[in-house]
Amino acid sequence: MAKVELACDAQCDLGESPVWDDATGTVYFVDINGKTIHAFVPATGAHNTITLDQAVATIVPTSRPGTILAALEREVVEVDVAAGTTGRVLATTPEAHGVEGLRFNDGKVSPQGSLLVGRMHTKWREGKRGRLYRLDPGSSEFGEVLSPEEVYLPNGMAWDEAKGVVYFADSGTETVVEYQADAQGIPRRGEDGRLLARTVCRLPSEHKYVPDGLTIDNAGNLWIALGESSTIVCIDSQTGKELQRVTLPVKRPTACTFGGEQLEHLYITTRVETGADASPNHGGLFKVTIPGVKGVAAAYKFPL
Structure with a gap:
């Protein structure tokens, strides 16, 4: 039932981090290895790029139209x-947390306006672990959310505001986890210091088809890009069971987001x-339309 189309022949080396900016009608995404930010406007077909001097891992919209935030190797900057x-x-990021082989990875803004962004090690297949950070509005310092002992390869995330939870994909452990969220939408801990979390699903493949970027629909189901698999899978966030699988005409999907005036398309x-x-x-940007499936909310914006 799904209609799959090529939206933009972007020719990315490592396309990632798609996000729909409802204020401008733009799908932003990045080519990490190409050090490039892409801006695609579906209504007109306009496609523009911005080339930076560092790998750019993720971008998020802000409250200031025309300004986005980009997470580079160690810095988050305005663009x-x-x-x-x-x-x-x-x-x-602090020097004490390491520099060599580390870069930012996926990130998003919480409903309350805090940036949640992961940092990964390029040698993660050799057991090198990353971290998960937060950056609150008005702050100039990152706070550690998950330590290397608590996260392996931080990846996609999505919020369910009604449940007060944030979903998080760890590609290294091949799991999707549901965390109870604090007042800023950040994974919170109990009085004993332990994270309040449960595993939604495990997608074991010996790191062949790892869960990568993800998003949530208006029924509370999770849509997850499975790397190297040619597929996007829909998971029931309560039971962890697979509900639907969409086959793509390419082998290596990386991430997904809902966009369009009614959030009716999955980019x-x-x-x-x-x-x-x-x-x-x-390396292109694809658009999937599935009858009855829509996103739950446009991308949250970082307050400037």
Whole structure:
């Protein structure tokens, strides 16, 4: 029943972090390895890019139209979309947390306006672990949310405001976890210091088809990009059972978000394929439309 279309032939090396900005009608996404931010306007087909001097892992919209935040290797910076330039550095990760082999990964803004962003190690397959940080509005310092002992490869996230929870994909453990959220939408701990969490699902594949980026629909179900699998899977957030699977015309999906005026489309980023059997339009941005399926809310914005 799903209709799958190529939305934008972006030719990304490592497309990631799609986000719908309802204020401008734009799907923003990044090419991490290409050090590029992409801005695609479905209504007109306009496609513009901004090239930076560092790998750019994720972007989020802000309360100031035309300004987005970009998480680079260690810094979160403002980006003026029209000018195509970076501006103020909001925060930088501590030197004590390491530099070599580490970079930011997926991130999103909570309903309350805090940025939740993961940092990964490029040698994660060798057991090197990352961290999860928070950046609150008005702050110039990151706070640690999950330590390396508590997270492996931090990835996609989504909030269910009615339940007061945040869902989080850890690609290293191949799990999706539900955390009870605090007043800022950040995973919280009990009086004993332990995280208030439960595992929604495990998707074991020996790191072949890892859960990557994810989003949530208006029925509270999770849509998860399974890397290297050619598929996006829908999971019941209560039971962890698979409800639906959408097959894509490319092998390497990375992340997804709902967009469109009624959040009726699922936009999916992909990454490069090599060899004689590479799929047409690999590295492109795809659009999936599924009757009756819509997003729950437009992307939350970081207050500036």
